[in-house]
Amino acid sequence: MANTIETRNAVRVPFLDLKLQMKRLGSGLREAVWSTLESAAFIEGKPVLEFERAFAVYCGTSDAVAVDSGTAALHLALHALGVAQGDEVVVPANTFIATAAPVHQVGARPVFVDSDEHSWQMDIQQVKRAIGPRCRAVIAVHLYGQPLLVRELRSICDEKNVPLIEDAAQAHGARYGKEKIGGFGRLACFSFYPGKNLGAYGDGGMITTNDTDLATRLRRLRNHGRTTKYEHSEVGFNYRMDAVQATVLNFKLPFLDDWNASRRYWAGRYRERLSATPLTLPALIPDTEPVYHLFTVRCTCRDKLASFLAERAIETGVHYPVPLHLQPAFRFLGYSEADFPVAEAICREIISLPIFPEMTEHQFEHVCESIDEFFATTPGR
Structure with a gap:
């Protein structure tokens, strides 16, 4: 005994x-980070561009737009889609608050739906009933890393003419059929919080999309609406990913x-x-x-x-x-x-x-x- x-x-x-x-990643990661530090270019730049391209290829989408957190990704996605005061957005009742908080931040009202009693994921049939005349988006969470029946959900959203946003904060690399999560909705939002399957050494986020025009606007919005260094076509946000986080994430992605x-x-x-x-x-x-x-x-x-x-x-x-x-x-x-x-x-x-x-x-x-x-x-x- x-x-x-x-x-x-x-x-x-x-x-x-x-x-x-971190120990198993070894000296290669330390060398990559040190190289970025020695460059003294800490905001956006080459490391961010390289990670955006690699992550878009990984997810099978045309574009990936790096931001500084998963919450920022959701907020920027809603803003870029024009969700605003008086609108409604359907979200699951069982998820982290970061799924719903950006809905409130853009002035819209979260409309919650229950969970499926078997899979514990968002109940898709309830989503259909929750989409009303003021609904401007549905945020579908791939909770715990389990993909939803996202094709069925996309069909419902298409029928109602409402954009689907995937909250893929817990689902990096998950698949529905043969396709990776990240390209089923109009936009998909990822978090790189350190504890995620792909985690940064700080905060980070990403928006993936197959809409190149929308991606161009997202890149502008994340950087104060900037078109040139001191010219701003619209009021944006400071949601830029830093170069060190991009370096870490790009090293870990393989x-x-x-x-x-x-x-x-x-x-x-x-x-x-x-x-x-x-x-x-x-x-x-x-x-x-x-x-x-x-x-x-x-x-x-x-x-x-x-x-x-x-x-x-x-x-x-x-x-x-x-x-x-x-x-x-x-x-x-x-x-x-x-x-x-x-x-x-x-x-x-x-x-x-x-x-x-x-x-x-x-x-x-x-x-x-x-x-x-x-x-x-x-x-x-």
């Missing part, structure tokens, strides 16, 4: 391990598919190993290839499980504990508890388990064995 306790206490499982990732494959491997192992436990797992969406930015499960005693795992040096997360319609920031919209019952139930029960490309078999077994132990020893679960 003593040996078992010592082994258990010796195994630590972080939620993700960016230090190990590793992304392998990292995603590793995440899928561990997700598959989790699905096999946890299928006999009382945990509820989300249904897979056919003809998609998720990238498992997060591996989420549902547990009726979520907080007890999280505490139990923490005692065994296993980090977990909750994505997300409060649906957007119940956030204090959106109280003015007038939504109430039970308006979106599926999203609310998910938020009460969801827990994210550790998953990252560098995860070891020892760490994986420690997580699964600890979950087995929890259900074997916890009364009233």
Whole structure:
């Protein structure tokens, strides 16, 4: 028994391990960053252009426009599409607040829709009903790295003559059919927050599109509406990506598919190993290839499980504990508890388990064995 306790206490499982990732990237990354620093050109410039081109090729789109965060990407996308005061934008109730905050920032009203009870993604049928005469866009989130039925959603948007914006902040490299996420909507918005599947060493974002004219305007808008150094054709924003982040991201991009494959491997192992436990797992969406930015499960005693795992040096997360319609920031919209019952139930029960490309078999077994132990020893679960 003593040996078992010592082994258990010796195994630590972080939620993700960016230090190990950086170590494995080695001196090549440090040399690339140092070269950019020595150039003393820190805003936009060659590194940003090179990353934009590489990311557009990766996503299979004609254009990619780099910005300084995923939130900025969504705000700029809405602004460029002309969404403004008095308009409505359909968004999921269960997502991070950055999906809906830019809607409010352009003066429009977020119109929330519930989650699908099986996949936990945005309920597409509810989207169709939520699109009213004042709707000017639909923001579809590929939540946790699981692509939505985006072709079906695009058909609904086309039928209603409403542009589709993909929120791909958690879905770098995910596929629907044979195509990567990023080119199904009029625009797609990515985040390169450090913990993402493709993360910067600071903040960063990207907008992909197949509309070259729109991309030209987005590039102008991100840089104060500038046409020449001191000439501005419209009032824009300071949403420029810096050269250091572009250097880091361009260096890491060739590793992304392998990292995603590793995440899928561990997700598959989790699905096999946890299928006999009382945990509820989300249904897979056919003809998609998720990238498992997060591996989420549902547990009726979520907080007890999280505490139990923490005692065994296993980090977990909750994505997300409060649906957007119940956030204090959106109280003015007038939504109430039970308006979106599926999203609310998910938020009460969801827990994210550790998953990252560098995860070891020892760490994986420690997580699964600890979950087995929890259900074997916890009364009233």
